[in-house]
Amino acid sequence: MNPPHVSLIGVPGLPMVQPGDDLPALIAQALARADLSLQPGDVLVVTSKVVSKAEGRLLDLHTVTPSTRALEVAATTQKDPRLVEVVLRESTAISRMRSGVLIVTHRLGFTSANAGVDHSNVGMGEDWVLLLPEDPDASARALRARLEALTGVAPGVVISDSHGRPFRLGNVNVAIGVAGVPALWDQRGRADLFGRVLRATVTAPADEIAAAAGLVAGQAAEALPVVLVRGLSLPAGDGAAADLVRPQEMDLYR
């Protein structure tokens, strides 16, 4: 028996993505140029950044008028009131704020710094910011469908974003959009090595995949926004990143 082997391959040659670009076509072309034909079971991890850019989720802060609430929060956090206004529009609640820090519940349900509103790597000048995709699960489903139409193979798609974490230092990529792979894998009821039934083992393969891709993608000048993951053994399933949001009443870890 061959040992199980998962490959994480950075897809080279993706051009700088611009608003309105046909991202699945760019990805299909980059895969073809790199001789990486999609195979059944392949998963593509795509950073939210390029998905957002293709979707035109850029905003010029000059066009933003901060609300009274944004001005108050900006005073507390020492952040640009226009940026705070954008963060608040993307959020349902403020989780924590103090000088330099604004952690919110994103309208998509997860908790993150600045609602994922990104001031770096935008490439449009200092006063532009990039928002997360409007509906990253829908973006993932659309990428999957278009890539199937273009290549004949429907890859799993995970849209990743870099998150800070409670209890642990260092950002790790998580899945904020999922299609064609399970977000969660409920292994309760399976027998362990000794035939004892596993008690509480639900894993989060979509987050594991996003984290793994972070080992290849890099964050800075060598950034590779698309990583091909090949060789996974996951149960069939079509999850959504929404599955990964822990309802507050179940959140005993906080």
Place this chain on the structure above:
Amino acid sequence: MNPPHVSLIGVPGLPMVQPGDDLPALIAQALARADLSLQPGDVLVVTSKVVSKAEGRLLDLHTVTPSTRALEVAATTQKDPRLVEVVLRESTAISRMRSGVLIVTHRLGFTSANAGVDHSNVGMGEDWVLLLPEDPDASARALRARLEALTGVAPGVVISDSHGRPFRLGNVNVAIGVAGVPALWDQRGRADLFGRVLRATVTAPADEIAAAAGLVAGQAAEALPVVLVRGLSLPAGDGAAADLVRPQEMDLYR
């Protein structure tokens, strides 16, 4: 240029590990039998379970007398008072408890359910539990040194454990012991794609590696407790899992 490629390879053929076993020798033999000679830059991810077993961190609950405090906590959590006693001995504080739930600050600093005390996969009968290694960073350093002596190559070592998470559902493996690889990677000060200096990008490659290995290792009958990670591009560095513990006063995510 070849695209960046990271391989996650489950190391087959490791025997059931028993207390007192020479784990690095078993790993070196399994690698040799699978024709997986270690190469410079390789990282081995080893589940805490086999490290604990080799270190004899098994405990017969019949030998445990619960303290008054353990009896109280057991009444609240509806758990076996002897198990609770073991959990409390491994902990510095209780973070949250209610029926069926006991989340603590482990003496090693991280927050986890039941202090990582494991009642499944022990293979010694219902009343035995497995504790985390006494000092997983030291265990990782010892594994690295012994593997270097046995094979001529010093691999990076990450000892992994499966953790539940605040905010997000599903367990993901994290690093609880690290040697020969950086636990954190501080990319602040590096320029992003547009020459703008990255603001707050510290990533946690040791946790990314642990999570990635979880895609191969599985949890149940097909469990592969050792995963070889090959092809990483990380900065040189000899981290420790202790680096990954977010000091409570810095924890704005909670």
